[in-house]
Amino acid sequence: MEEKHEKHEGKCRAMKVIKPRKPVEGENKVHTTQQRRPGRSIISIVLLGWVTAAAAHEQHGGYSAGEPGNPRKPAREIVVLLNEMDYSPAVIEVKRGEQIHFVLRNVGTEAHEFLLATTAENLKHAEAMKKNPDMEHDEPNGLRLDAKKSGEILWKFSKAGTFEYSCLIPTHREFGMVGKVIVK
Ligand SMILES: [Cu+2]
Numbered sequence: 427m428e429e430k431h432e433k434h435e436g437k438c439r440a441m442k443v444i445k446p447r448k449p450v451e452g453e454n455k456v457h458t459t460q461q462r463r464p465g466r467s468i469i470s471i472v473l474l475g476w477v478t479a480a481a482a483h484e485q486h487g488g489y490s491a492g493e494p495g496n497p498r499k500p501a502r503e504i505v506v507l508l509n510e511m512d513y514s515p516a517v518i519e520v521k522r523g524e525q526i527h528f529v530l531r532n533v534g535t536e537a538h539e540f541l542l543a544t545t546a547e548n549l550k551h552a553e554a555m556k557k558n559p560d561m562e563h564d565e566p567n568g569l570r571l572d573a574k575k576s577g578e579i580l581w582k583f584s585k586a587g588t589f590e591y592s593c594l595i596p597t598h599r600e601f602g603m604v605g606k607v608i609v610k
Contacts, residue, residue, distance in 0.1 A: 490544040491589035491607065494566035495580030501525035506591070508538040508571060511601035513591065519608045522586045528579040532571040538603065539593040541568030542581060548604075552594045559596050570595075583609045 495501060504526055507514040520526055530540050541548060541563065555561050563570050568591075569577045583589075586609050593603035 489567055490547045491542045491567060492581055492583040492585055492609075495525045495527070495582045497580060499525055499582075501527040501580060503527045503529060505529045505531065506540065506605070508532045508540060508593070508603075509534040510536065510538075511593075511598055511603050513540075513603065513605040516605045517608070518605065519610065520583045522609050523582070523584060524609075525580065525582045528581065529576065530569070530571060530578065531576045532573055535573050537570055537572050537595065538598065539563060539568060539570045539595060540577075540579070540591050541594060542579070542589060542591050542607070543567060544587075545590050548590060548592050548594060548599070552592075552596075552599060555594045556596055583607065586610060 502520075502524060504515075504518060506518075506528055508530060509532075518526075528540070532538050541551065543551070567579070567581065569579065571577050589607040589609065591605045591607065592599045
């Protein structure tokens with residue numbers, strides 16, 4: 427359990443701590459044409475770092491509810507109000523492949539979160555948050571909003587199934603801060 431917590435906290439920061447991967451021996455052969463172009467090499471290093479971070483995310487089952495949306499593609503807007511201790515609406519239906527532009531408004535008097543994931547992932551995440559209640563969330567699938575603040579998430583529901591959004595600040599989920607997304 428201990429190890430899981432640590433790994434999970436690592437996940438939450440995976441998108442922030444981006445370290446370029448050390449080149450593996452033999453890899454240079456593939457990139458020989460790029461060696462004369464320092465500009466491209468830098469891009470390669472940045473991309474490698476990003477891929478490594480993305481892979482780390484994937485290992486922990488990140489983005490279990492689909493994938494970050496593409497701002498160039500059309501999206502349906504859904505306004506969700508966050509309050510003590512619920513969401514409105516509490517159930518959302520979308521079509522598989524549909525992009526949703528969530529406009530999130532915290533109309534309550536304390537901070538709340540909106541984290542899109544499977545129930546299993548959110549429950550695991552909630553365990554980690556008991557140890558670290560002020561864990562920051564700045565990920566494509568979720569955010570924390572202070573009272574009276576608003577935010578946005580663009581999300582593509584690429585998988586069919588039932589997912590959820592919930593607030594993992596200790597006790598909030600238990601008090602009712604959980605909503606359902608049905609993807610058909
Ligand atoms: Cu909350």
